Amino acid sequence: MTIDFALPPALSAHEPPEARGLARDAVRLMVTDSGGRIGHHRFRDLPELLAPGDLVVVNNSATLPAAVELDRLAVHFSTAREDGTWLVELRRHTSGGTEPYPGGAAGEWLPLPGRATLRLIARETPRLWRASLDRPVHSYLHERGKPIRYSYVEAEWPLADYQTVFATVPGSAEMPSAGRPFTAELVTALVSRGVRVAPITLHTGVASPEKDEPPYAERFEVPEPTATLVNRTREDGGRVVAVGTTVVRALESAVDPQGRLRPAEGWTSHLVTPETGVRAVHALLTGLHEPRSSHLRMLTAFTGEEVLCRSYDEALCEGYLWHEFGDTHLLFGNKW
Numbered sequence: 001m002t003i004d005f006a007l008p009p010a011l012s013a014h015e016p017p018e019a020r021g022l023a024r025d026a027v028r029l030m031v032t033d034s035g036g037r038i039g040h041h042r043f044r045d046l047p048e049l050l051a052p053g054d055l056v057v058v059n060n061s062a063t064l065p066a067a068v069e070l071d072r073l074a075v076h077f078s079t080a081r082e083d084g085t086w087l088v089e090l091r092r093h094t095s096g097g098t099e100p101y102p103g104g105a106a107g108e109w110l111p112l113p114g115r116a117t118l119r120l121i122a123r124e125t126p127r128l129w130r131a132s133l134d135r136p137v138h139s140y141l142h143e144r145g146k147p148i149r150y151s152y153v154e155a156e157w158p159l160a161d162y163q164t165v166f167a168t169v170p171g172s173a174e175m176p177s178a179g180r181p182f183t184a185e186l187v188t189a190l191v192s193r194g195v196r197v198a199p200i201t202l203h204t205g206v207a208s209p210e211k212d213e214p215p216y217a218e219r220f221e222v223p224e225p226t227a228t229l230v231n232r233t234r235e236d237g238g239r240v241v242a243v244g245t246t247v248v249r250a251l252e253s254a255v256d257p258q259g260r261l262r263p264a265e266g267w268t269s270h271l272v273t274p275e276t277g278v279r280a281v282h283a284l285l286t287g288l289h290e291p292r293s294s295h296l297r298m299l300t301a302f303t304g305e306e307v308l309c310r311s312y313d314e315a316l317c318e319g320y321l322w323h324e325f326g327d328t329h330l331l332f333g334n335k336w
Contacts (some may be wrong), residue, residue, distance in 0.1 A: 003296045003305070005312060011319065012152035013326035016161045017181075025183050028327040030315055036307040038314050043181040043328055046285075052194025053238035055229055056285075059176040059246045060199040062167035064138065065145035065159050066174075066206075068112055074098050075110070075118060076148055077137060078128060078173045078205040079218060082267075085121060086137055087128045087216075089206050097151030100127060113144050125216060128206075138170060148174055148206065152323060162324075171203035171219065177324035178244030178286045196233070198226040202246040202268075215249070215294065221265035222254040230261045230280060239282040239332075245295050248272055251280040272298040274305075283332045288315055288322045302333045 017027050025044040032038050041049065050056070066077045076089040091098035110118040112133075121130045133140060147162045164179035165187065187197060202220040230240055230251065242248045252272050254264035259279050271294070272278060278301050289295040300308050311329065320327040 003300075003309060003312065004291050005316065007291055007316075007322060009152070011316070011322055013321040013323050014152060014154045016157060016325045018161075019157075023183070025181050025186050027181050028320055029330060030311065030318075030320060030327070031330045032303055032307060032311045032332065034332040036303070036310070038311055040318065044186060046186065046330075047189045047193045047195065049330065050190065050193070050195050050241065051239070053233065053236055054241060055196045055198060055233040055238060056190060056241045056243060057198050057200060057226065057230070057247050057251065057281075058164075058166045058179050058182070058243045059202055059250075060166045060168045061172040061176055061201050061203050061246075062170040063147065063159065063162040063172045063175045064170055065141050065147055067148045068141070068145050070110070070112065073101055073110075075112065076173060076206045077141060077145070079203065079216075080137065080171070081130065085130050085132045087124050087205065088118070088131045089128055094151075097149070104129060114140070116140055116144070128216070150323075153325070166199060168199075169201050169203075171201075173206045174204050175324055176202070176204055176244050176246050178247075178328065180324065181328060182243075196229060198229045199223070200226055200247055200250045202250045204246055215271070217267045217269045218246075218249070219266070220250040220253060220268050222250055222261065222263055224263040227254065227261040227263045234280075240280060241283040241285055241330075242281045243285045245272075245284070245286055245298055248278065248281050248284055248298060252276070252278060255279045272301055274301045277301055278333065281333070283330060285328060285330045287324065287326055288312075288320055288329055290322070299331060302331045 027043050029041040029043045068075045074091045078087040080086055090101040090104055092101040104120050106122050108120045117134045119132050124130045147159050162175045165182050166179055200222050253268035253270040254261050256262050261280050
């Protein structure tokens with residue numbers, strides 16, 4: 001199944017909502033309920049859409065300034081590997097931004113700003129290289145890097161605009177953007193209503209908009225307190241709401257054969273699809289995803305293809321905004 005549609009350029013969010021005169025939590029929120037009905041809200045309405053006893057699970061990964069600019073190329077640092085190497089994407093500068101660069105060769109050395117050197121080791125995927133930098137990557141990126149930006153974002157914005165209120169563990173190449181509309185005040189309102197909030201960590205890699213690829217292995221952790229809260233919420237009849245596809249991936253990677261969540265950490269290659277289903281999560285709060293994106297398969301595991309297509313038709317007709325600075329979508333699973 002591939003969900004395809006034409007995304008008009010005008011529906012790409014070109015800057016943070018704050019630059020459009022909106023607070024973070026004033027972006028729009030489309031809700032698709034378990035019966036397939038569609039409603040329209042503002043994100044700050046979220047506490048009213050949830051119930052006491054529900055659990056909101058968030059990703060506490062912080063965004064790195066993962067793009068390093070060269071004269072003709074940009075290097076996007078994606079994912080740290082266990083052996084100290086990194087997956088990186090090489091991109092070529094164009095008049096409107098960057099595009100994937102097909103060049104490079106195993107063993108090639110690339111001089112980077114600040115007299116650093118990146119060595120290409122081998123291709124990990126058709127798009128990504130395994131590479132090593134001759135100095136600690138995190139400190140180098142904070143010295144020389146900037147947030148990854150694609151052509152639909154028309155100007156550079158500071159790293160703070162690419163962080164969520166939950167960001168405490170640095171490691172993501174791109175922002176876990178489903179959590180961006182949360183504010184401290186909104187979290188307080190959720191807790192005051194009796195909705196609990198718990199973290200996981202999943203460090204997101206690069207997701208170039210030109211490529212329709214399934215996500216590759218990413219580092220994650222589901223801590224014991226979060227696993228306990230998920231199990232208790234389900235046992236007590238509450239709903240587990242995942243904030244972002246990264247949270248779904250982490251939680252579904254930690255479900256044991258009996259359907260209980262266990263503490264887990266490491267690397268996950270798990271793909272959530274209609275065939276695998278969802279076992280730990282009742283609802284997903286996410287952004288609006290690209291046509292043909294592999295993330296759309298995850299969404300159909302919650303709603304089914306027909307309901308998801310209707311939801312996206314509605315979002316297009318109502319002028320919702322796509323991408324990391326855009327609007328949001330709350331989907332309740334059709335079997336709950």
